[in-house]
Amino acid sequence: MDTDKHLIEQFGPEAKEPIVLDALKNLSNVHALPPDELFIKWEQFSYQRHEQHTTLNSENVEAFKEFLQVQIEKKAAQTSQTTNLGSNKKKVRNVKNLGSSPSVFGFSLPNTPSLKKRKLNANHLLSSANGGGSKLAFETGDLTTDINNSETEMMYTPSMDSKFGTSTMPSTADSALNTPSNNCVSGKVLDSLNPENIEIAEGMEFDTEEKISVLPYYEPKKYRFRTMRQNLVESADYLDDQIESFVPIVQEHYQLSKDDFGDPTIQSQSEIYAVGRIVPDSPTTEGFLNPESLALETSRISGIGRRISLNLTEVNDFSLFCGQIVALKGKNVSGDYFLVTEILSLPYPNSPVSTTEDIQKLYNGKTDRTSKIIVTSGPYTPATSFDLTYLAEFVDKVNTSIKPHAIVMFGPFIDVTNPLIASGNLPNFPNVKVQPKTLDEVFSKVIAPILSQINSKIQVVLIPSTRDALTKHAAYPQDSFNRNILQLPKNFKCFANPATFQINESFFGCSNVDVFKDMKEVTKGGTITLRNRFDRISEHVLNQRRFYPVFPGGIKKKLISSSDSKDKKIYEHLSGADLEVAYLGLTEFVSSFTPDVMIIPSELQQFARVIQNVIVINPGVFVKATGVRGSYAQLSILPANIDDGKLTKVESPDGEVYLHNVWKRARVDLITI
Structure with a gap:
């Protein structure tokens, strides 16, 4: 039943159709893909068909099944090419055309133009x-x-x-x-x-x-710090200040008073507003999140830095990721979790301006x-x-x-x-x-x-x-x-x-730094999941006011050996975001x-x-x-x-x-x- 629920949350009400739901469950089991990853594959499938929203019916699910099979065959072909270095024949990967992206910004300006495809001969x-x-x-x-x-x-x-x-x-x-x-x-x-x-x-x-x-518009001297000298206290101070910096922004934008904010980790019968960082309540080796494993990390001022599990059952639409600063409305009745009734949208920063002169x-x-x-x-x-x-x-x-x-x-x-x-x-x-x-x-x-x-x-x-x-x-x-x-x-x-x-x-x-590849979202709701993933991540970067809002940063590694135990594998670190946490203030707008x-x-x-x-x-x-x-x-x-x-x-x-x-x-x- 949990799998059914997760599939419906990811794919929307169309997935409630028994035939469609059974087919999705079968694909999830056959390809060993959890519902959130299966939905990302569905987005790829829609993107390849140049559709903003592909109807979730038995016919399209069957085409989706063939799409997944083709991906497996391509990956197998690439693997065989890797082992045969003497062969010069490589499969050329064609680049597909792109979609569109309308949006609106403050100042009551008109909708932005959509990304229009160039007509090729x-x-x-x-x-x-x-x-x-x-x-x-x-x-x-x-x-x-x-x-x-x-x-x-x-x-x-x-x-x-x-x-x-x-x-x-x-x-x-x-x-x-x-x-x-x-x-x-x-x-x-x-x-x-x-x-x-x-x-x-x-x-x-x-x-x-x-x-x-x-002309540069930053202070180059601030970047000349010594690397590999991270201080835990300095890193903790920055992560704490990062949360606290959003409190006055939320307070001013929603015209709230200081009394409206509270500690989400303390049991209370009253609704409060809380600002904190999204973290997993029990991190897994893969680092993936799901709606049931999210927690809110507080600052030292608002909650002594403690974490509280989040209950998001009453929220219909959201897109969350590790390291995201969020403003929540809800209450902690039992002391075990914070029941979220509303996720407040963070205001976007202002646009730059110039004078006539x-x-x-x-x-x-x-x-x-x-x-x-x-x-x-x-x-x-x-x-x-x-x-x-x-x-x-x-x-x-x-x-x-x-x-x-x-x-x-x-x-x-x-x-x-x-x-x-x-x-x-x-x-x-x-x-x-x-x-x-x-x-x-x-x-x-x-x-x-x-x-x-x-x-x-x-x-x-x-x-x-x-x-x-x-x-x-x-x-x-x-x-x-x-x-x-x-x-x-x-x-x-x-x-x-x-x-x-x-x-x-x-x-x-x-x-x-590749934020588009490193950011792994947890999404729910049709209005969120039907949007293009590039759009969602770009908006996260803008309203988080920093170029790389993911924390901890992404890591690229390669499997080099496996032990006798099936669960234990040894990886070699190739590259990644490699964050200097104490200096992440330099990554803000x-x-x-x-x-x-x-x-x-x-x-x-x-x-x-x-x-x-x-x-x-x-x-x-x-x-x-x-x-x-x-x-x-x-x-x-x-x-x-x-x-x-x-x-x-x-x-x-x-x-x-x-x-x-x-x-x-x-x-x-x-x-x-």
């Missing part, structure tokens, strides 16, 4: 139809099982003869490009945001004095300056070779055809989890007189010469990853690269991770306002969406582990013209200011490299 559609299935964005589940595949385990010592140090063995990328049905042709537009309203920017004219402003100063009276910005995310080499051909081609394309005003490049540039790097099987580089002795020298002698060919008038921003071998600061939040050590020219700017910076008047918030554009790279499917009037972008990886071409994001942002009505005037204590409304003025294209 008949040849592209035919190629996509014949190209086979793809590994969908939400096929994550347990990170342990997802990482234990050919992308992480393929190791060999290549013989090199290319100027970029590539293997003499034909690369996966080459074979993929020669496949007629390949869906990763260079320059193909995979999806677009606002394609009908805004044209693609022409780009920069290098023979003019045209230049855009790129600020905007005029940036544009110097010019109203036709459309900015073109490129966003890429590493790794920049496949897992099976140190092939930099794609990067060299991309740099050439940047200088000759794309001509952006700015490029934002996320690491890793040299990925410590790459099997070749981890095993020390780096190639010889023919064009390098003195072979590099360290990974820093690999960058400065091999990668830096390629990046340095980017036109000096293009502003380039580098943001590190915790997987980067180039940084000694391998924890999140993370200090920036040292441009001088990397031997890069002056048009390169090195920012921290996360970082907030301005490009002209627009605020960009960037974080290089600067000045408590949302950025105009939020960029969070993820291993999952690339997307661009408008969430609460914020453009949220995942550019996708530059090169996939198998060597298949990845993707990048291209933004075309119209100038902030006060007279064209695209900026919203807002009264403030400092006088008239304007919301930037970048979501109205920007077009985003997701393109294969």
